[in-house]
Amino acid sequence: MQRFILRRFFQSLVVLLVVAVVVFALARVTGNAADLLLPEDAGREDREHLLKALGLDRPMHEQLARFLKGALSGDLGMSIRYRKPAVEVFFERLPNTLTLVPIALLSAIVISIPLGLLAAVYRGTIIDRVSGAIAVLGIATPSFWLGIVLIYIFSIQLGWLPSARMGGPAHYILPTITLAAFLVAGMMRLVRSSVLEVLNSEFVKLARIKGLSQTVVIWKHCLRNALIPVVTLFGVFFALLVTGAIVTETVFAWPGVGRLTYEAVIFRDYPLLQAVILLKAMIVLGVNLAVDILYAYLDPRVRYS
Amino acid sequence: MAITTAPADVAVVDDAAPQREFRRLPWVSFAVIAVLALVAVLAPLIATHSPTEQSLPDKLRPPAWQEGGSTKHLLGTDLLGRDVFSRLVYGARVSLTVAMFALLSGGLIGLAIGILAGYAGGRTDSALMRIVDATLTFPTILIALVLAVSLGAGLGTIVLAITVIIWARFARVVRGEVLTVKTRDFVALARVHGCSHVRIMAIHIVPNVLNTFMVLMTLHIGFVIIVEASLSFLGAGIPPPTPSWGQMVADGRSHIASAWWLSALPGAAIMLVVLSFNLFGDWLRDWLDPRLRQV
Numbered sequence: 001m002q003r004f005i006l007r008r009f010f011q012s013l014v015v016l017l018v019v020a021v022v023v024f025a026l027a028r029v030t031g032n033a034a035d036l037l038l039p040e041d042a043g044r045e046d047r048e049h050l051l052k053a054l055g056l057d058r059p060m061h062e063q064l065a066r067f068l069k070g071a072l073s074g075d076l077g078m079s080i081r082y083r084k085p086a087v088e089v090f091f092e093r094l095p096n097t098l099t100l101v102p103i104a105l106l107s108a109i110v111i112s113i114p115l116g117l118l119a120a121v122y123r124g125t126i127i128d129r130v131s132g133a134i135a136v137l138g139i140a141t142p143s144f145w146l147g148i149v150l151i152y153i154f155s156i157q158l159g160w161l162p163s164a165r166m167g168g169p170a171h172y173i174l175p176t177i178t179l180a181a182f183l184v185a186g187m188m189r190l191v192r193s194s195v196l197e198v199l200n201s202e203f204v205k206l207a208r209i210k211g212l213s214q215t216v217v218i219w220k221h222c223l224r225n226a227l228i229p230v231v232t233l234f235g236v237f238f239a240l241l242v243t244g245a246i247v248t249e250t251v252f253a254w255p256g257v258g259r260l261t262y263e264a265v266i267f268r269d270y271p272l273l274q275a276v277i278l279l280k281a282m283i284v285l286g287v288n289l290a291v292d293i294l295y296a297y298l299d300p301r302v303r304y305s
Numbered sequence: 306m307a308i309t310t311a312p313a314d315v316a317v318v319d320d321a322a323p324q325r326e327f328r329r330l331p332w333v334s335f336a337v338i339a340v341l342a343l344v345a346v347l348a349p350l351i352a353t354h355s356p357t358e359q360s361l362p363d364k365l366r367p368p369a370w371q372e373g374g375s376t377k378h379l380l381g382t383d384l385l386g387r388d389v390f391s392r393l394v395y396g397a398r399v400s401l402t403v404a405m406f407a408l409l410s411g412g413l414i415g416l417a418i419g420i421l422a423g424y425a426g427g428r429t430d431s432a433l434m435r436i437v438d439a440t441l442t443f444p445t446i447l448i449a450l451v452l453a454v455s456l457g458a459g460l461g462t463i464v465l466a467i468t469v470i471i472w473a474r475f476a477r478v479v480r481g482e483v484l485t486v487k488t489r490d491f492v493a494l495a496r497v498h499g500c501s502h503v504r505i506m507a508i509h510i511v512p513n514v515l516n517t518f519m520v521l522m523t524l525h526i527g528f529v530i531i532v533e534a535s536l537s538f539l540g541a542g543i544p545p546p547t548p549s550w551g552q553m554v555a556d557g558r559s560h561i562a563s564a565w566w567l568s569a570l571p572g573a574a575i576m577l578v579v580l581s582f583n584l585f586g587d588w589l590r591d592w593l594d595p596r597l598r599q600v
Contacts, residue, residue, distance in 0.1 A: 015439045022448065026455040140580035142531050144538045145554055145572030148561055152569070156562045235442035242444040247535060251558070265450050266540045273454055277447045288442050 004296050012285040019281045023274050024067050028060070076278060077271035081263070086275030090257060096166060097256030101245055103172060104179035105237075112184045113227070116191025120199065120226075121218060131188060138185030143244055147178040147251035164253040175252045182244040183237055187230060195226040231295065235288040242284060331588050334581035341578055345398040353379065354388035356395040357546040361386050365564050381566045383556065389566060392548035393574055399549045400578070403460065404529045407467035411529075412522050414468060415475020420506050420514070422476065423483025434480065440473035446535070453541030463542055467532055475521055482514045520594045524586035527579035534575050550575050 058066075070076065079086045119131040154174060155163035162171050198204060199222060207221045242258075249258035257276060264273035344351055364386040369376050380390040422433040449466030456462045486492070487510065495505050536542040537551030545552065550571040557567025 011435065011439075015443070019443075019448075023451055026451050136580065136583065137576075140527060140531075140576050140583055142534050142538075142551070142554075142572065142575050142579075144535060144551075145568070145575065148554065148558055148568050148572065152561050152565060239442050239444045243446045246446065246539065250539065261447070261450065262539055265454055268454055270454060273451060277451060280444065280447060284442070284444060 001296065005293055008289055008292055012289050016278075016281055016285055020068060020071060020278060021064070023277055024064055027270060027274060028063075071278065076275035079264075079269055079272040079275075081267050081269045081272065086272045087279070089272060090260065090275055090279050093255060093257045093260045096254065097245060097249070097258060100172065100175055100179065100249075100254060100256060101241060104176045104244075105183070105241060107176055108180040108183035108187060111180065112187035113191055113223070113230075115184075116188040117195055117218070117223060117226075119188070119192045120195035123196065128192075131192070135185040135189050138181055141181070143178055143182045144247045144251055146181055147174065147248060150174045150177060151251070166255060175248050175254055178251065179241070179244050179248045182240060182248075186240070187237065190229055190233065191226060194229045195222055198222045198226045201225075228299075231291075234291050238287055238291075239284060242280060331581075331584045334584040334588075337577060337581035338585060341397055341401070341581075344394055345401045348394050348398050352388075352391035352394045353377075354391040356387065356392045356548045359385040359387055365560070367564070368566050380570055381564070383553075383564075383567055384560065389553075389570060392553060393550070393571060396548045396550045396553060396571065396574070397578075399543055399547060400530050400533060400575075403463055403467070403533045403543070404526055406460070406464045407471070407529050407533070408522055408525060410464060411468040411471035412475050412518065412525070415472040416479050416511075416514070416518055418472065419476040419479025420483050420510055423480040424487055424502070424506050424510060430480070433476070437473040437476050437480075440469075441477070445470040446532070449532075449536060450539065450541050453536065458541060458544040460543065463533060463536060466536060466541075467529055470532060471525060471529065474525070475518070478517060478521055479514055482517045483510055486510055486513045516593045520586070520590045523582070523589050526586065527582040530575065530579050530582070 074087055076086050078084065079089050082089050115131050115134075119128045122128055151163045151174065154161045161173055163174070165171065204217060204221055207217045212221075245256065245258035246261045247258070248254070249256045250262040253259065257280065261273070261276050261280075263269070264276055360382075363378070363382050364384055366375065366378050366382040366386075367373050368381040368389075369379050371381075378388050378390065380388075380393065382388055383392070418433055418437075422430045422437075448469050452466045452469070453462050456465070492505060492509055495509050500509075533542060533549070534551030534554070537549045538555045540552075540555070542551055543549045553571035554568045554575075557564065557569075557571075561568055
């Protein structure tokens, strides 16, 4: 188990390092960071001075070493737009995202598991068809557009719910739906197909032969085993959630790290974008690592493969 | 890692039923795709106006059927007085062009890596698959955003960005397919005959995974269109004034209260097109390669 954890930890570090190097390399392609910082009428001397101050006159490998060293000590440069350390800006916004994302994830799970289960148990009936249609539509609907349509219907036409920014519980409803819809379609189909598979298995037949009621067979024997793929794919779902949060927070002017990512793109604030991406990468890799370890703990087969 | 990660939102997972369900050709989807292709090719003939021509006196005209609308601008005009219908028509061109190039590059890279990993096996395989796993669980859109910001927005950048996002999905499925193909007798025979590994991969393996590859391509068209629209929506897509659907939705967002058509119409277009491609892809999969359902 320790070897497994160590190996997985090392892998995550490698991925993080690759992301850092890619981000660093792309920053050099952008042209010079100095040109972004300098006013347009700056002279040649000013430019050279700044280059020296930023260390941009050094050879590439030295710059990379400096960048990585800075990153290790939590220094990812200054945001051009906020004129503050980019890391600081990120952590100011992070709590706002952390209130939204877990609610959305939970809602997605609460909706998609029963729906997927029902669709599998009542296969071929109207319930299955409706849930199938929801899944197909859900996959085809761009979430940024769903958010706008929800705002138009519930905020502008009906005036029931606030359309933007943070606030009381009502502010959470539309962003949660938008973000959760992103996941529900995929999760629901996954639950459905794995329940179908489990329904055909020997141990379910045995449970039936033993005379257990349909409810017990389905909720206890089926669902538990059918949820394994959902847990396995948690990493993919989490990645989708991080992606979805960028779009959702943008649509609802939600002041979290997703919206911050969008701002960094729109204002071409490269240092900020670089910091946001590295920090998000760290979070995603950390979550995946935790899930994998938990999974290996629960299912010993994983450890030795 | 034994943890297999399949792309969740492609929903290739479906019935576990062994029997082959044959479905009728989805005519509606087929018609939508045909119309879309026609519109994209014949854009200059179909558009009633230039998609970039501004006319401020005509700005924010509603669609023809609404009060204040006229048949001059069938679907109304935007903030700068540009004709929404014409922009949608040209936007179809952009969407399809991006989708085509991105699928080709992402698909071919995925195909090559999948074949290499599956055929070579051993260390090469596990190293490549580790990269694939990392890519699938990483929000690759972040890398796409960095690309767009650092290389500058444009067709090349967005194709590259989408390639980064999709190649791993292709590689994973193709590799699985190669694993079964390479154990077949004709591969061993080719080896006995002295074929080089490269030759075996190119001549004996590729044709046998081509069906799967085509189905994957079709199943991903819709996904690629959504990714392109999302990137454009986030300001990292095709730069203005070239019309793209995602960017049209973004532009109309702040005027949703007074001019619903600006965001609603291009969004509906994306949804309809993606839905059609997905249904068509499902049908093609059932027809050509029903095993993919279980991937």
